[in-house]
Amino acid sequence: MREAATPEAHPHAHAHVGERRGVSEHRARLAELLAPLAARPAEEWPLRDALGTALAADLVAPMSLPPFDNSQMDGFAVCSADFSGGLDGAPGHLGPGLQEFRVAAAIPAGTVPRRLTSGHAAPIMTGAVMPAGADAVVPVERAVPSGFPEEGGTVALPPVGAGTYVRPAASDVEAGAVVLRSGTPLGAPQIGLAAGLGLETVPVRPPLRVVLVSTGAELAPPGVPLRPGQIYDANGTLLGAALREAGLVAVNVVVRSDKPSELRNELEALASLGENHRPDLVVTTGGVSKGAFEATKLALEGHEVEFVHLAMQPGGPQGLGSFSGVPIVAFPGNPVSCWVSWEVLLRPVLAGLLGAPTARRRVRAALAEPLESPAGKLQVRRARLRADGVVELVGGPDSHLLGALAASDALVMVPEDAARLPAGADVEVWLL
Structure with missing residues (x-):
């Protein structure tokens, strides 16, 4: 198993077959339709709420990480030049490779230590600030005795070179550097980085507000007995769960009718909502094939919506355009077809435009x-x-x-x- 190139890398992905539109060409049409959504104003969100969104601006580090030289281990902070025998060790009564040091005051994490004087070793905890005069750490398990003596006592340590078990300031992130680019999806690691930099809020692209409209006289809500010829509406629940799982805000509407006027009335009501309430996108399921009673096609007559058949199985019948200024995407009615349409067509386009949802690996x-x-x-x-x-x-x-x-x-x-x-x-x- 190895990483794959994107479908756009395949020349045949752009081809038309007969009257069918290629998948990549349809994605390009979707991207053109939905491009204005990337220009929505940014919002400043608390970190606790930003998970699953995407950055709306480059994130510049206000400080360095680590902000100071600190110890990578529980051990003893020392000056490497104090080892008189060098890295080959100092022979003597302590044994090969060991040298005796006077124990200085301990350095817990979160404190500012005193300068370390020559010939001394300071017990230091992981993450604690390295004292001036020290440039290395000897792990406590390599000390003799293997523990932390009281201040003023002695400890025997093996020699180490400068920088051993020291995490230098700015070795992870340098102040002023761009650490996350605009459009980066914010998962737990990115949220953790922002928190580590002391940020309380981040500028994000707010999640899309999507209304999912399931259509069909045969649809019944879950929990009620089916009448002859009816099926339960899986589409709305399936797509709603998929969109919410991907970080979008999804609201389900069901039009249990094959009358085009009823769907048209529902769409007109959505389009007439105020700017703060109208959806960013409407997705319909069903009524887009070549049958005689395709309610979605009939309801959208006279609007800027095109219906095509893609060179794709499942999910061939598709529609896209706008209804009274609201972008609309029309998926086929079979459950797997509409879900595949989301995964293969709409999700990659939104990932490219907005950064969230994330594209599938x-x-x-x-x-x-x-x-x-x-x-x-x-x-x-x-x-x-x-x-x-x-x-x-x-x-x-x-x-x-x-x-x-x-x-x-x-x-x-x-x-x-x-x-x-x-x-x-x-x-x-x-x-x-």
Whole structure:
């Protein structure tokens, strides 16, 4: 298993097949549609709330880390030049390689030590400030006796060179340096760095506010008995969970009707909300195929929305545009299709524009079994990545297999020009 190049690195990713649009071209259209979202004003957020957002400006270190020379070990701070025998040791009654020092006052972490005088060794705790006059630390377990004698006593130590077990000031971060670039996703390590620099707040790009609209007369809410012909609405819950897991603010709306007017009324109500309440993006599921009762297509007639078919399986039917100034993305209605559309199309675009959500990690791995894929389409298969670095498929390619999706931890990207791949073939894998 090794890191993979992004799909854009494959020449065939831009190709049209018949009337189908290539996946990379569609991502580019999405990026063009959603680019204004990157210009939203920054907000200053407390560190405790910033997890999962992205920086809105470069983060410049207001101080150095460490801010002072400090000890890397519990031990004795010494001046390396005090070892008269050098690093080969000072023979004598103490034994080869040991030299006796007078014990100075101990240096706990958080205190300012006195200068260390020649011939003395100061007990020092991990992280404590190195005293002036000292340039090295001897770990306590190498001392004779292996402990900390009282001040004024003696201790025998082996010789060390200058800098041994010392963490120099600014060896991690230098004051004034850019430590995180604008757009960097803020995970726990980045939040920890900001806290270590003494920052209480950071400028962030606020999470997108997304309204998810599930459409279809066949949809029933969970918890009620199904009538003949009905199914439970998994799309809204599935996508809502995916977006919230990725750090977005997602609100679910369900239009349990195939009447275009009802969806249009819902969209008009969303578009008419005040600036502080209207969504940054609307995502619909269902009603975008080539059937006779595609309510989403009909509801968006007369608006700046285009409907296309992508060279992708699942998730071929797609729509994008705007409704009364609100960006709108229309996904197909099968649960796996709409989720794959989020992962393969929308998530990478938002990651590139905003830094959050983060893009999925991509690796190369060997297939556990052969597969077949429709010529001219990027096939996205659900899979599990084994401990030995081999990826095995879970379920088939169909777009309704929620059980297979729930058992997966990876996606296999089968390129458009691969109709068959044997077991052992090298494939691109996205880790979930």
